[in-house]
Amino acid sequence: MVRTTKPKSAERVGKGKVTPMQVAFLVDRYLCDNRFLETRSVFRSEASSLISKSPLREVPCSLIPLDDILNEYISLKEQKVIVDQEKARLDQEKTRVQNLLQGMQDVMNVYNSTAASAPPPPAITSSAAPTAIQVAASTSQPSNSIVVSPLGGAVHHSAPNLMSASLPGNKRVGNFTAPSSTQSVTRKRKSPEVSLGAPPPTSVSSKGVMKKIPRAAAAKGTNYLTFQPSPNTQTPVNNNSVANDSSDLTSTVAKRLCYGPSDMSPPTTNSACPKTPQKQLSPQQEVTPPTNCTILTKERITVSPNKQIGSYTVERSRIVSSFSPVKSSKRDHVKGRLNFDDDDEEATMHSDAPASGDLVSSSYSSGSGSGSEAEVDLFDIDFLNENFPFSEVLGDFDLGCEGITDSCLPQPSDFHMETASGSSPGSVNENLVPDQVVSEFTSTVTEMIQEKDMNTQGSDSMTTVKSITKCLRILSPVEYSASTTFNLNNQLILLPEREREMSSSGMNGVKKQISTRRVANPGKATVLALGKAFPSQVVPQEHLVEGFLRDTKCDDPFIKEKLEHLCKTTTVKTRYTVLSREILDKYPELTTEGSPTIKQRLEIANEAVVEMALEASLGCIKEWGRTVEDITHIVYVSSSEIRLPGGDLYLSAKLGLKSDVNRVMLYFLGCYGGVTGLRVAKDIAENNPGSRVLLTTSETTILGFRPPNKARPYDLVGAALFGDGAAAVIIGADPLPSEAPFMELHYAVQQFVPGTQTVIDGRLTEEGINFKLGRDLPQKIEENIEEFCKKLMGKAGDDSMEFNDMFWTVHPGGPAILNRLETKLKLGREKLECSRRALVDYGNVSSNTILYVMEYMRDELKKKGDGAQEWGLGLAFGPGITFEGLLLRSLAST
Numbered sequence: 001m002v003r004t005t006k007p008k009s010a011e012r013v014g015k016g017k018v019t020p021m022q023v024a025f026l027v028d029r030y031l032c033d034n035r036f037l038e039t040r041s042v043f044r045s046e047a048s049s050l051i052s053k054s055p056l057r058e059v060p061c062s063l064i065p066l067d068d069i070l071n072e073y074i075s076l077k078e079q080k081v082i083v084d085q086e087k088a089r090l091d092q093e094k095t096r097v098q099n100l101l102q103g104m105q106d107v108m109n110v111y112n113s114t115a116a117s118a119p120p121p122p123a124i125t126s127s128a129a130p131t132a133i134q135v136a137a138s139t140s141q142p143s144n145s146i147v148v149s150p151l152g153g154a155v156h157h158s159a160p161n162l163m164s165a166s167l168p169g170n171k172r173v174g175n176f177t178a179p180s181s182t183q184s185v186t187r188k189r190k191s192p193e194v195s196l197g198a199p200p201p202t203s204v205s206s207k208g209v210m211k212k213i214p215r216a217a218a219a220k221g222t223n224y225l226t227f228q229p230s231p232n233t234q235t236p237v238n239n240n241s242v243a244n245d246s247s248d249l250t251s252t253v254a255k256r257l258c259y260g261p262s263d264m265s266p267p268t269t270n271s272a273c274p275k276t277p278q279k280q281l282s283p284q285q286e287v288t289p290p291t292n293c294t295i296l297t298k299e300r301i302t303v304s305p306n307k308q309i310g311s312y313t314v315e316r317s318r319i320v321s322s323f324s325p326v327k328s329s330k331r332d333h334v335k336g337r338l339n340f341d342d343d344d345e346e347a348t349m350h351s352d353a354p355a356s357g358d359l360v361s362s363s364y365s366s367g368s369g370s371g372s373e374a375e376v377d378l379f380d381i382d383f384l385n386e387n388f389p390f391s392e393v394l395g396d397f398d399l400g401c402e403g404i405t406d407s408c409l410p411q412p413s414d415f416h417m418e419t420a421s422g423s424s425p426g427s428v429n430e431n432l433v434p435d436q437v438v439s440e441f442t443s444t445v446t447e448m449i450q451e452k453d454m455n456t457q458g459s460d461s462m463t464t465v466k467s468i469t470k471c472l473r474i475l476s477p478v479e480y481s482a483s484t485t486f487n488l489n490n491q492l493i494l495l496p497e498r499e500r501e502m503s504s505s506g507m508n509g510v511k512k513q514i515s516t517r518r519v520a521n522p523g524k525a526t527v528l529a530l531g532k533a534f535p536s537q538v539v540p541q542e543h544l545v546e547g548f549l550r551d552t553k554c555d556d557p558f559i560k561e562k563l564e565h566l567c568k569t570t571t572v573k574t575r576y577t578v579l580s581r582e583i584l585d586k587y588p589e590l591t592t593e594g595s596p597t598i599k600q601r602l603e604i605a606n607e608a609v610v611e612m613a614l615e616a617s618l619g620c621i622k623e624w625g626r627t628v629e630d631i632t633h634i635v636y637v638s639s640s641e642i643r644l645p646g647g648d649l650y651l652s653a654k655l656g657l658k659s660d661v662n663r664v665m666l667y668f669l670g671c672y673g674g675v676t677g678l679r680v681a682k683d684i685a686e687n688n689p690g691s692r693v694l695l696t697t698s699e700t701t702i703l704g705f706r707p708p709n710k711a712r713p714y715d716l717v718g719a720a721l722f723g724d725g726a727a728a729v730i731i732g733a734d735p736l737p738s739e740a741p742f743m744e745l746h747y748a749v750q751q752f753v754p755g756t757q758t759v760i761d762g763r764l765t766e767e768g769i770n771f772k773l774g775r776d777l778p779q780k781i782e783e784n785i786e787e788f789c790k791k792l793m794g795k796a797g798d799d800s801m802e803f804n805d806m807f808w809t810v811h812p813g814g815p816a817i818l819n820r821l822e823t824k825l826k827l828g829r830e831k832l833e834c835s836r837r838a839l840v841d842y843g844n845v846s847s848n849t850i851l852y853v854m855e856y857m858r859d860e861l862k863k864k865g866d867g868a869q870e871w872g873l874g875l876a877f878g879p880g881i882t883f884e885g886l887l888l889r890s891l892a893s894t
């Protein structure tokens with residue numbers, strides 16, 4: 001037993017843990033052991049004060065040799081350096097991983113704000129928006145707020161003086177004290193203002209219409225007469241705008257109102273995603289570390305980013321075995337034998353300072369737990385939300401650390417990696433759908449320190465083994481039709497519909513259904529993205545008559561009354577038009593009956609349709625998320641331009657498509673052209689593996705604008721019904737995980753009704769297009785539609801399916817057509833709701849309209865979730881009379 005009195009603090013050396021007396025004994029022992037007897041004698045006399053204070057005069061025999069202590073000290077120092085280096089390296093790794101995860105989260109946020117958001121509607125805004133609707137003053141009076149009708153010469157103080165509407169065929173509305181057409185067709189709709197009038201006078205483009213208004217000028221609004229919108233009214237367009245504006249896919253143009261003020265308020269962006277508080281992961285179970293110094297940590301986090309239904313699983317398994325007790329006791333042994341205060345006969349005592357072994361293990365053992373597992377529904381996590389705390393959840397996630405082959409770390413000879421990690425870090429679930437895994441990060445950090453050569457007493461050895469296998473698997477962000485199950489390795493997997501049965505009967509492990517989203521049939525064309533665009537001028541229906549009649553210098557009360565009636569019964573509330581005050585100023589001959597103006601009209605139209613098509617295509621490609629280089633084919637549909645080469649080439653060039661993109665131009669099909677485009681794109685996509693087809697439709701009514709005439713009553717129908725715009729979709733089969741198909745084009749049919757070719761009769765003349773619209777069109781459609789629909793339905797392979805079991809995406813040629821179809825097929829009132837909404841919001845925009853309806857239908861099907869129908873029909877009608885039909889399959893969540 002070695003005892004000493006407690007040293008006074010003033011006598012302490014260094015941190016006060018070793019006393020001069022203890023050192024003196026060690027030196028004395030060293031001199032004795034090495035037989036430095038003379039020196040020892042001198043030392044003993046010189047250090048007699050220290051030695052004499054000790055109750056022991058002689059060095060205890062059991063005192064550990066100084067050499068040994070120093071050797072151990074050096075060894076431990078070396079270990080500490082190694083550990084510090086490793087710790088620094090792991091910190092770097094951690095930073096790297098956190099950056100990586102941040103990047104992933106950013107990508108997810110982008111995904112969230114596009115694919116997961118509802119598509120935007122056409123301009124117009126919520127009445128609640130803090131907006132002043134502005135009406136442009138005449139371009140000739142840029143600085144005042146009075147609207148001047150250049151045609152009538154009258155000065156008006158109200159909006160009805162403004163704008164024009166243009167219509168296809170012979171039905172056109174005139175009188176365009178419209179805003180300068182220098183406003184871009186494609187201006188962002190985020191502007192809080194809906195401007196009605198012309199921007200500051202700008203030089204009129206030689207080409208006519210679509211020059212962009214300088215933003216600053218538009219913002220100043222010096223040439224605008226400002227109207228306050230009614231706070232209590234909101235057009236359906238507004239509703240849709242708010243509901244759909246999040247995707248930012250469409251032309252976000254600051255629209256100018258034509259023909260006066262409206263109750264429209266500016267478009268708003270609605271990209272907010274519901275933020276759901278995250279569930280806390282269940283706390284890890286604390287376990288008492290066993291006494292073996294092996295640390296095994298295994299974490300697997302499997303996340304399905306499907307926000308609808310999903311699962312997030314955290315699996316942590318750690319076994320922490322402390323170091324060999326011998327190790328710590330060795331140190332204690334050393335210390336103890338120096339400690340003269342200890343009561344223990346063996347002079348062992350516990351140190352306040354951590355043992356060197358603790359230094360090695362401390363950075364890993366803190367979270368020691370065992371076999372904990374947390375599982376959280378993605379309903380509550382909102383994985384794609386920007387607040388999803390990836391980095392928090394993943395904490396000290398280690399990626400890419402396989403190479404902990406730091407040469408300074410001794411490798412244990414008896415350590416097997418597989419044993420430690422418990423799984424192969426690189427193993428990929430063989431049950432996953434090909435291409436479904438977007439990314440997988442697996443990392444194994446293994447650290448092994450074997451202290452073999454420490455000069456310690458006895459058989460002490462220290463072996464530290466740390467293996468951390470962490471696997472983050474991000475399944476396809478596509479809301480894939482799948483059931484979820486866990487494979488043998490307990491990895492979460494998603495199975496497509498066609499594999500579900502197999503999984504339910506034969507799969508081992510836990511099976512858990514997290515998503516029932518439908519998968520497109522292999523090889524079938526799907527709609528992968530959608531975009532739309534509109535020209536700058538907005539035409540509020542209630543102001544159309546006055547402006548149109550003024551611009552066309554028509555004062556016939558009969559025509560006025562009839563047009564007013566039709567403006568109401570068409571149900572249209574807003575339309576967009578290329579034709580503007582500026583154009584009418586430049587081309588006054590457009591309002592003169594019989595004047596040869598085809599050249600002027602084409603000058604305007606050719607440029608305008610391509611510009612709108614460009615904007616719609618860009619929005620669509622943005623939503624799609626891939627690059628223009630990935631577009632292999634383009635189908636361009638328009639009945640509003642004529643030139644060689646056609647708009648397909650101009651559009652391809654402006655988009656920067658590859659020069660070997662395969663182009664198809666579909667001219668002058670009329671209102672069914674959008675569905676024809678879908679059919680052609682479908683054929684291309686299904687017959688060219690890997691192809692991606694951009695279908696763009698673009699129309700303006702400028703070719704058919706002309707003054708009203710009693711001899712052409714159908715012109716008035718057109719004036720009250722038609723609008724301008726563009727739309728685009730990407731079509732492709734076998735979607736990639738990064739793509740988000742929402743509709744399958746399952747089957748397509750075109751058919752004409754014999755003997756009806758004169759019902760819609762369009763003729764190109766020197767004066768533009770004359771478009772005769774037969775009164776009997778709704779009836780002809782009614783008579784033939786049922787058989788046509790049944791033909792399409794039959795391809796779904798479900799004999800029991802009835803019309804009301806499907807969703808209906810129908811071109812809204814006019815209310816009479818929709819009403820007759822609804823009555824004939826005994827459809828529920830809600831079945832044609834999307835068609836009616838598109839008609840109200842945009843009017844009949846010819847070939848584009850079906851795509852606007854499809855966009856609304858996409859939203860509806862998503863909203864319905866489980867209640868959404870799987871099968872639907874897409875229908876459009878036009879000259880011929882031609883029916884174009886598609887059997888559609890919704891891929892929305894169910």
Ligand SMILES: CC(C)(COP(=O)(O)OP(=O)(O)OC[C@H]1O[C@@H](n2cnc3c(N)ncnc32)[C@H](O)[C@@H]1OP(=O)(O)O)[C@@H](O)C(=O)NCCC(=O)NCCSC(=O)CC(=O)O
Binds near residue numbers: 714717778814
């Ligand atoms: C236009 C309507 C909204 C009007 O409905 P109403 O409820 O007012 O009642 P209504 O049908 O009696 O029509 C009102 C007045 O307009 C006249 N009227 C209606 N349609 C007419 C036409 N095509 N030609 C000439 N006049 C017409 C009626 O004779 C009547 O006049 P009076 O009182 O003097 O008797 C509706 O008829 C309708 O939706 N029609 C279908 C429009 C259409 O054809 N769309 C397809 C566009 S072409 C297309 O989409 C494809 C393509 O372009 O390729």
